[in-house]
Amino acid sequence: MTVNYKSVFDIIGPIMIGPSSSHTAGACAIGRAANSIFQEKPTDIVIHYYESFAQTHKGHGTDYAIISGILGFDPDDSRVPYAIGLARDQGMNITFIEEVKDSPIDHPNTAIIDLSNDDKQVTVAGCSIGGGTIEIREIKMDGFDVKPKGPLPILLVQGGENDHQNVTKQLADLTKVNDQQHYKTDRGNLYEYDLDRRLKQDEIERLTQARTKLVYL
C-alpha cells in the first residue's frame, strides 16, 4: 500500500481558502512544487489540465490556486484568489489548456506545468489525490526526466557520488528513505530520494547548506 497521508494534519487540514481541497489547495501545492523546482521567476507559464481538472478548473478556482502556488503562496494566503492578476502584473504570460486526452500520469486530477524564462525550462506533472495532498509523478529539469513514484516528500540532489553519500548519511539520522533513483546524463547526476516523513524547516536548511543544487518537495 502507498502511504500518501503521513500526518494527522493531512486529514485535519490544511487551513485554506475555499472551495476545493483537491482542486484549490491541491492545485496550489502542485504550483508550489513547480516553484520549488524552477527556483526562479518564470516569464511563461503553461498549465495543461486533464480529466476532472480539465472539466471543473473554472468552478473550483484551480486557475488562481495553481498560479498562487507558482508564486510561492500558501493555500490560506489571502492573495490566493488574486494570483493571476498579480502574476500578470509581474509580466508573466499565462496559458491554461484543457486537454481532452486521459491523464498521461493516470490520475483524474492532473495538472502538468511548464515554466520557462530566457535561461531554462522545467515541466512538472502532478496530481491532487484528495484533501490537499498531492503526488509528483514526473519532473523534467536540466536535461533529466525524473519519474518519482509520486508520494511526497521527495528530495532531489544534483551532484556527484560524494554528494549522494553525504546526503544518504545525513538522511540516515533524519528519516527512512523509502526509495531512491539515480539519473545520469552527459551533464551530470541527479539523485532522487523518497522520504518517509516530512522534514522540518531547520532540517532542510542543514541539508541545503552543504549543497548547491537541492530541491525538497
Added chain:
Amino acid sequence: MYMSVAELVTASQTANKPVYELMIEQEMEMSNSSREEIWHTMGRNLDVMEAAVKKGAAGDGVYSTTGLTGGEAVLLKNYRAKGKSLSGDTMMQAVQNAISTNEVNASMGVVCATPTAGSTGTLPGVIFTLKDRMDLTRDQMIQFLFTAGAYGMVIANNASIAGATGGCQAEVGSASAMGAAAAVEIAGGTAEQSAEALAMAISNLLGLVCDPVAGLVELPCVKRNAIGVGNALISADMALAGCTNKIPADEVIAAMDKVGKGLPKALRETGLGGLAATPTGIRMKEKIFGRSADAEVHA
C-alpha cells in the same frame, strides 16, 4: 503507523489509551515535533473551524459569487429559534453548523479541510454541537480532532478521500465516519464502538456520487454535509447503544474503495453526471460560465 481500524482498536485496548493519544504519539514520531507543537497546530485548526461555523450564520450570512449557495445557515438559525423543528434542536444545530461552514467554503472564505473542503462542514457540525450538548472543554475538542484524524488517515491510506477518485462517499462519507468514531470516543464509548460507528457511517453513505453542478463545490455539496453530520450522530448513537455493523470497519473501507473505482467518470467530480447533468444543472452552468472563454481546449 496505524494502517487499519483493527490495529487502532487493538493498540487502544492493549495500551489502555484512547485513540487520540495514539494519534498524538504517532504524529510526534512522524514529524519529529513536540507534543506542544502538535497540540498547538490542532488548536489553530479548531479555531478556524469555529470561526467558519459562526461566520456563516452571522448577520445575513455568506453567499458564493455565483449565487448558487448562501444564506441558508441563517434560515436554519431563525427556524431553530422558533423551537418547532421536527428532528430536535441538537440535530438542527448540527445541520446549521455544517451548512454554515460549507457556505463559508463556497464563498471562498477560510476553512479547515476535514478531510476535504467539500466535506469541510461535517466534522465541525459534529464537534460544535457536542460542545454544547456535552459541555466539552477546548482540550476535549482538540482530542476529538486527533481521534477523527487517526481514523481518517486509515480511510485515506486504504481507500480515498477525493471525489474525483472515489465519489462523494469518499469525502462526506469519510468525514461522517471520522465524526462518528470520534463522537463515540468523546462520549465515553470504547474503541470497538468507535469502529462500529465508523463502519455504519460509511455503510450508510456507500455509493454516494460526486456530481457538482457546474463543477462548483456548492450544489449539492453544501447540503450533503447536513446528511454527513446527521449520519455521524446517528451512527455514533447506534454504536453507543450497542448496535453493530456486522461487516467490520476495515472491510467496509475496502468496499468503499472498490465502489469508488467502479463509479463512472461522470459521477466522479467531472460535473458531467447526476445533478450536474439535469436540465437545471446544465442551465446553471451555462449561465455562470457561458462558453469556454479563457482556456484553450486541445483535442
